[in-house]
Amino acid sequence: MQSRSSERIVRSRRVALGGVTEPLRVAPANLHLSGARITAISDYDAPLPPADGARVGVGVGVVVEDHGDDLITPSFVDAHVHAPMLYFRGLGSALAMRGNVVEDVFYAVESKLEPSDVRAFARLGAYELLRVGTGTIWEHYYFGEELAAGLRDAGITGFVAPTLQDRSGPGVPWLEQQLDATIALCEDDDLAEAGLFAALGPHATDTVSAALWQRIATLAQERGLPVHAHVAQSYEEVERAWQTAGCSPVEMLQRSGALDASHRFLMVHGIFLSDADLGRLDPARHTLGFCPFSQLQFSVPADVLRWTARGLPWVVATDCAACNDGMDVQKELRFVSGARALRAAHSSEREAFARAGSLTAAAELERTRQAAYDLDHGWSDPAALLSRVWSIPGVLDPRWPAGALEAGRVANYCVWDIEDPAFWPGIDPLRALAMGSPLPALRRHVVAGRPVGRDGDVRTLGEQAEVREAAREARRRLELLLARLN
Numbered sequence: 323m324q325s326r327s328s329e330r331i332v333r334s335r336r337v338a339l340g341g342v343t344e345p346l347r348v349a350p351a352n353l354h355l356s357g358a359r360i361t362a363i364s365d366y367d368a369p370l371p372p373a374d375g376a377r378v379g380v381g382v383g384v385v386v387e388d389h390g391d392d393l394i395t396p397s398f399v400d401a402h403v404h405a406p407m408l409y410f411r412g413l414g415s416a417l418a419m420r421g422n423v424v425e426d427v428f429y430a431v432e433s434k435l436e437p438s439d440v441r442a443f444a445r446l447g448a449y450e451l452l453r454v455g456t457g458t459i460w461e462h463y464y465f466g467e468e469l470a471a472g473l474r475d476a477g478i479t480g481f482v483a484p485t486l487q488d489r490s491g492p493g494v495p496w497l498e499q500q501l502d503a504t505i506a507l508c509e510d511d512d513l514a515e516a517g518l519f520a521a522l523g524p525h526a527t528d529t530v531s532a533a534l535w536q537r538i539a540t541l542a543q544e545r546g547l548p549v550h551a552h553v554a555q556s557y558e559e560v561e562r563a564w565q566t567a568g569c570s571p572v573e574m575l576q577r578s579g580a581l582d583a584s585h586r587f588l589m590v591h592g593i594f595l596s597d598a599d600l601g602r603l604d605p606a607r608h609t610l611g612f613c614p615f616s617q618l619q620f621s622v623p624a625d626v627l628r629w630t631a632r633g634l635p636w637v638v639a640t641d642c643a644a645c646n647d648g649m650d651v652q653k654e655l656r657f658v659s660g661a662r663a664l665r666a667a668h669s670s671e672r673e674a675f676a677r678a679g680s681l682t683a684a685a686e687l688e689r690t691r692q693a694a695y696d697l698d699h700g701w702s703d704p705a706a707l708l709s710r711v712w713s714i715p716g717v718l719d720p721r722w723p724a725g726a727l728e729a730g731r732v733a734n735y736c737v738w739d740i741e742d743p744a745f746w747p748g749i750d751p752l753r754a755l756a757m758g759s760p761l762p763a764l765r766r767h768v769v770a771g772r773p774v775g776r777d778g779d780v781r782t783l784g785e786q787a788e789v790r791e792a793a794r795e796a797r798r799r800l801e802l803l804l805a806r807l808n
């Protein structure tokens with residue numbers, strides 16, 4: 323990472339503006355940056371402090387980065403990720419997904435983790451995230467302080483939730499230590515300066531007792547912290563809720579007081595949410611997290627069509643390399659866009675057509691497909707898709723407002739080569755960005771005002787000495803971990 327320049331003007335004839343109170347659009351603009359923040363947006367044709375024209379020039383105390391026709395966008399926000407879990411990539415088999423992979427595989431390995439393992443794996447995971455244009459994450463894992471240190475080593479920003487468990491899971495012996503770590507992270511001004519902030523991370527409704535949920539709700543209120551948890555992610559979680567409390571996981575949260583307290587609550591997966599559960603959620607405080615490619619592997623995709631119909635805010639995230647195999651949140655958007663087609667794909671009309679094979683049955687299936695399109699096509703347009711990884715997760719916490727290029731937000735942005743074949747012919751760059759495979763065109767990624775990669779070229783990240791060393795350190799740690807596991 324290079325050091326940040328204090329005053330900077332970043333400009334292009336194609337900047338993705340709006341997307342919060344105004345519609346998302348691409349227009350010529352100058353972004354004025356100071357340190358890690360965007361301070362103003364000015365007219366592209368307004369006179370600049372130094373002479374215009376240099377691609378990257380130094381004027382009277384102000385650096386001007388002129389990106390010509392390249393597209394400048396916000397960095398992506400991955401609103402639910404376990405960056406250290408990239409060490410599971412290839413460890414679990416597809417067979418492990420038949421049962422509860424979290425309990426059957428992850429817990430056994432995680433119980434042997436050491437704090438330094440987490441720092442090494444988190445650092446490498448963060449490099450992977452930065453490389454795909456993700457600048458802010460909502461992270462959730464064991465050994466919170468080492469976790470935050472690893473993320474900081476790499477230079478990624480966001481919210482760190484040390485995983486809290488007291489009923490079951492590998493984190494039970496570490497509970498008090500991780501509650502202390504949450505407070506320590508919350509009070510760490512240097513960490514905040516680096517763009518990393520604490521969140522409360524109860525693991526799930528079946529691994530956290532009602533008493534601990536109450537304690538977490540109190541802490542959230544006292545410290546003004548958001549809560550980030552897995553909710554209704556597995557059948558076993560639902561079964562335990564019914565066995566212990568005689569109700570659903572969400573109703574159990576409501577009874578503990580954790581649901582209706584005033585804190586912001588990011589609830590991830592929500593695969594087993596009934597209409598009654600959705601009715602208990604408040605769009606002003608509760609945001610749901612959808613991780614399509616992870617859920618396709620470990621369970622079934624959540625019913626986001628229902629979430630949308632209820633007017634609940636939801637974000638798109640990757641979860642982790644353990645379930646997803648990758649951590650590229652842009653890739654998830656194509657699945658999100660196609661989710662409406664699943665209505666018809668798994669409809670009774672599809673079944674009837676397969677049995678009858680007649681023209682009448684084909685017409686019925688086509689009517690079902692078109693009805694699904696009419697109902698849901700609005701939220702699969704590029705601006706709506708990008709809002710799930712930009713503006714909606716970007717406002718989950720006011721301490722680090724990301725996901726849009728406007729005054730007051732953080733200086734996290736990507737520069738895309740619009741002449742790259744991945745964008746060509748560049749008629750609708752936002753669609754290419756939401757639905758295509760734009761990664762080869764990502765040439766610059768700036769996080770908290772700091773460029774990623776050698777000489778500000780994000781494509782060089784993998785060749786950098788510190789990234790190579792991070793990979794070697796992570797491999798040493800993985801070999802020792804596997805040896806402890808036999």
Ligand SMILES: [Zn+2]
Nearest residue numbers: 402404552641
């Ligand atoms: Zn998760």
